[in-house]
Amino acid sequence: MELFGLKSGNKRKAFILWSLIVLILAGVSSLSVWKKHQTLFPxxxxxxxxxxxxxxxxxxxxxxxxxxxxxxxxxxxxxxxxxxxxxxxxxxxxxxxxxxxxxxxxxxxxxxxxxxxxxxxxxxxxxxxxxxxxxxxxxxxxxxxxxxxxxxxxxxxxxxxxxxxxxxxxxxxxxxxxxxxxxxxxxxxxxxxxxxxxxxxxxxxxxxxxxxxxxxxxxxxxxxxxxxxxxxxxxxxxxxxxxxxxxxxxxxxxxxxxxxxxxxxxxxxxxxxxxxxxxxxxxxxxxxxxxxxxxxxxxxxxxxxxxxxxxxxxxxxxxxxxxxxxxxxxxxxxxxxxxxxxxxxxxxxxGYRFSKELSLFSNPNDYVLEFVNEDNKKIIVFWTSESSHNIEFSLKTGEGQIISMLGAVQHAEWKDKINVNSSSSPSYLVIK
Incomplete structure (x- = not known):
């Protein structure tokens, strides 16, 4: 018996071949969807x-x-x-x-x-x-x-x-x-x-x-x-x-x-x-x-x-x-x-991820956290769970801005270390 010009034996082989192709394409499609999900939704x-x-x-x-x-x-x-x-x-x-x-x-x-x-x-x-x-x-x-x-x-x-x-x-x-x-x-x-x-x-x-x-x-x-x-x-x-x-x-x-x-x-x-x-x-x-x-x-x-x-x-x-x-x-x-x-x-x-905590040793209730983005730019966030006081920590000479918890901005410069006022409201030191 022939179908579309193919003998029955060849027809079975063609059917198997096409079935395999469909399965492969379905697998590729599923993998593509999975990869899309991984990209869109980290x-x-x-x-x-x-x-x-x-x-x-x-x-x-x-x-x-x-x-x-x-x-x-x-x-x-x-x-x-x-x-x-x-x-x-x-x-x-x-x-x-x-x-x-x-x-x-x-x-x-x-x-x-x-x-x-x-x-x-x-x-x-x-x-x-x-x-x-x-x-x-x-x-x-x-x-x-x-x-x-x-x-x-x-x-x-x-x-x-x-x-x-x-x-x-x-x-x-x-x-x-x-x-x-x-x-x-x-x-x-x-x-x-x-x-x-x-x-x-x-x-x-x-x-x-x-x-x-x-x-x-x-x-x-x-x-x-x-x-x-x-x-x-x-x-x-x-x-x-x-x-x-x-x-x-x-x-x-x-x-x-x-x-x-x-x-x-x-x-x-x-x-x-x-x-x-x-x-x-x-x-x-x-x-x-x-x-x-x-x-x-x-x-x-x-x-x-x-x-x-x-x-x-x-x-x-x-x-x-x-x-x-x-x-x-x-x-x-x-x-x-x-x-x-x-x-x-x-x-x-x-765009920033937590990088490390800077150790001050002087007070366990002071917090100084470093955050870094993909361009290796750094922001240091600092606060205390106690009453306000000054803290000092080592920092490579530079300049930047100190931004308050509510968005107030002030310019800052430092050499080897920086002295800032730490309060219960976190502040952001944005390093240029």
Whole structure:
């Protein structure tokens, strides 16, 4: 028998040849897409520049004005929940349009803000409590994850599996080590399959104090590090941001006991409320700005590639309500001092990476950090967690500018060493 002038034996050979060609082309195409993703969306690790890793937490209801202000601040990420119970109100039906998620995703793309999406919480269509503890629940959550990830793929998004599962208000009942680990193992392959540009992070650990690390250890014992790319934590502090360094040390040691791989750590949520409450000493608007700046700088020093500030915007107007007073901008989207300090940081450190800490030896509460860009230009950022005082450190003879936390500029010259006033507000020494 002949077909298109080919005998049957030759036809089979031609079919096999064309099949191989199609497979090769498909492989080349997949490799090309993968390389494109690697170029557009750099790997989340210590090689990110400082500003490429900064972001803010937002909530549904933010306006285009908010997103534009976020972009103008210089940050590159926005973190938000995609709430399962809102998206799926009838079994098997998913609504991203009327819930506002499609519009938000479009705005993030328009202003070049990368999405940090949290896949959470429970859904009473499948589970009785705010948790996922049944096979039915895990299967349904996996389907919601598949639909969500397919819809918002190819953006270099971060996909976070739940938010603060070690918090009893956000996962009930506790303890939940096995159930949470089962959920991660269920949905991680789904994310991996449907969004090759994405990064899988977990568990968005509430705090990194001793109790939180005990919980994390139990989850790591379940083997979740084989299913995620990055560990995410919420390292809230009650006072000076610099206190977080000791907690990071303990966290890194713990992770090291369960893997030889270099697992990055991201700060997925951290902020300070300005509320007047009986349990918290209120901070001023200037202190709020200082803590924001110092938190981002300390995270850069500690090799934390992503730092998300909580919150972008005040959730209300009650000065005595803690949740109403975390924002960088007011409830009406008016910038606070922290917004200006953030703009100054992103403008000065755009394209820079942390290089080293300059040792002063005289005072452990003084911080002098060197940042370097690809042209080997240097910026030295200095501050203290104590009251203002002068510091002196060696520096090759030169000149430059000292820029305050809020952007004031003064000329500086020095010979072999420089003497500057260090305060709780970080300053930037830009070397010419």
């Amino acid at each position: 790997k989340i690790d210590e090689n990110l520049t400082v500003t490429d890793g900064l972001g803010v937490s937002i909530h549904l209801g933010v306006t285009e004005k908010d997103i534009q202000l976020i972009a103008d601040s210089g940050v590159k990420w926005a973190r938000i929940d995609i709430l399962w119970s809102q998206v799926e109100t009838n079994k098997g039906e998913y609504d991203f349009k009327n819930t506002g998620y499609d519009e938000l995703n479009g705005l993030l793309n328009k202003y070049h803000i990368r999405p940090y999406y949290i896949l959470d919480y429970s859904n009473q269509l499948y589970e009785q409590k705010k948790s996922i503890v049944t096979e039915q629940g895990r299967d349904a959550f996996g389907k919601y994850v598949k639909v969500t990830v397919e819809r918002y793929k190819d953006q270099g998004a971060i996909w976070e599996i739940w938010n603060e599962p070690n918090h009893p208000r956000l996962w009930d009942p506790q303890p939940n080590y096995e159930d949470y680990a089962l959920l991660v193992k269920e949905v991680s392959p789904i994310i991996r399959k449907y969004d090759r540009s994405g990064t899988i992070v977990a568990p968005a650990l509430a705090s990194i104090n001793e109790d939180a690390l005990d919980w994390l250890q139990k989850v790591l014992e379940q083997g979740i590090l084989n299913y995620i790319d990055v560990i995410s934590v919420h390292p809230y502090q009650s006072n000076n941001p610099e206190n977080v360094m000791k907690e990071y040390d303990e966290l890194k040691k713990l992770i090291g006991r369960y893997t030889d791989k270099d697992i990055p750590i991201v700060s997925g949520e951290w902020g300070y409320s300005m509320a007047h409450t009986p349990v918290q000493k209120p901070i001023t608007e200037m202190q709020h700005a200082e803590y924001l700046t110092r938190s981002f700088l300390i995270n850069a020093k500690e090799g934390i590639p992503i730092s998300i500030w909580y919150d972008w915007k005040n959730d209300g107007t009650d000065i005595n309500n803690r949740e109403h007073n975390f924002g960088i901008v007011s409830y009406y989207s008016n910038p606070k001092i922290a917004y200006l300090s953030l703009q100054t940081l992103t403008k000065q450190l755009e």
